[in-house]
Amino acid sequence: MDIVYIIKNIVLGIVEGLTEFLPVSSTGHLIIASDLMSIETDAFNKMFMVVVQLAAILAVLVLYW
Numbered sequence: 088m089d090i091v092y093i094i095k096n097i098v099l100g101i102v103e104g105l106t107e108f109l110p111v112s113s114t115g116h117l118i119i120a121s122d123l124m125s126i127e128t129d130a131f132n133k134m135f136m137v138v139v140q141l142a143a144i145l146a147v148l149v150l151y152w
Contacts, residue, residue: 095124100139107143114140 102120106113117136126132 095126096135098124099126099136103139103143107147113143 099117099120102116103113106116114136117139121128121132121136
């Protein structure tokens with residue numbers, strides 16, 4: 088695995104975490120950030136975005152439980 092690929096995915100996770108609690112579209116920010124970092128939109132990256140968003144939603148549910 089390429090270290091640059093791992094860093095790009097860490098950045099996407101940080102973007103999702105920062106924008107989940109704000110009243111803005113975290114999905115839109117993920118798409119914009121992946122376009123800015125020129126991450127290709129293959130099946131694995133789409134699934135990664137779904138899993139990152141699911142994790143953020145679960146974190147919000149646990150926080151407000």
